[in-house]
Amino acid sequence: MINIDAPLLPGKGMGGINLYSHIRDFYPLLANEDIKAKLLGKFLIRYQINDSVDLWFNLINGKLFKITALSKYTGSLFERIKIGMHINEVLSIEPSFEYDDIEEVYCSSKGIYIETDPVSDAVLWISVFVRESENQEFENGNW
Numbered sequence: 248m249i250n251i252d253a254p255l256l257p258g259k260g261m262g263g264i265n266l267y268s269h270i271r272d273f274y275p276l277l278a279n280e281d282i283k284a285k286l287l288g289k290f291l292i293r294y295q296i297n298d299s300v301d302l303w304f305n306l307i308n309g310k311l312f313k314i315t316a317l318s319k320y321t322g323s324l325f326e327r328i329k330i331g332m333h334i335n336e337v338l339s340i341e342p343s344f345e346y347d348d349i350e351e352v353y354c355s356s357k358g359i360y361i362e363t364d365p366v367s368d369a370v371l372w373i374s375v376f377v378r379e380s381e382n383q384e385f386e387n388g389n390w
Contacts (some may be wrong), residue, residue, distance in 0.1 A: 248276050251299045255324040257358040257375050261314050262300055262322065266377050270309045272284055273302065302335075313376040315368030324359065324373055334368045337361065 249262040276282065276296070287303075291312075294302045295312035295333045299320050315328060316322065323329050327340050332386040334353065338344055344361060350389040353361040358375040378390035 249296060249300060251320050253320060253322045254326065255322055255328075255359075255373055255375055257318055257324075257355070258378070259375070261319070261375055263317060264302070264314060265302075266311055266312070266314065268311045270306075270311070271305045274309075277302075280292050288386070291387070301372075305386070305388050307386070310377075310388075310390075312380050312385075313374050315322070315372050315374040317372060318372065320373075328369050328373070330372070330373065333362070334363045334370065337370060 249264060250257050251262060255261040270277070277294055278323070281297070281369040287293060290306045292304050292306055296302065297319065298317050301315040302311060302316060303315070304310065305312055310353055312329070318330060320330055325341055326379045328337050339354070342353065343357055347354050351362070353363065358376055358378060360376070361370055362372045363369060364371055377390070382390065384390065
């Protein structure tokens with residue numbers, strides 16, 4: 248179901264999975280006992296799929312709002328950015344990333360977060376997300 252070689256597409260998805268998809272579409276995958284789930288607050292949930300991706304859902308509206316590429320994900324962002332790269336190389340490829348001191352991630356206005364290792368500055372995770380997640384009405388599902 249998840250293509251770990253597929254490109255990461257800001258605002259759209261990754262791994263053949265589309266942002267805004269409904270949680271019910273993933274029932275066969277999420278029902279697997281090996282899939283780890285973590286409730287974040289009361290209305291957001293994250294499912295970790297085999298160290299390849301995290302799927303983040305809003306439980307009020309059931310929609311997928313963020314997908315995070317993890318260590319086993321081999322696809323690329325903008326055809327060149329991959330997990331494990333040094334952040335300086337990422338910034339030379341895509342200068343729209345800015346470091347957010349509060350969240351401790353690199354953010355792009357294109358709808359991407361990158362988290363790096365604090366010692367090696369290697370890319371640990373790359374997330375694509377829906378724009379609505381930045382709005383005040385986000386958690387109550389009005390999007």
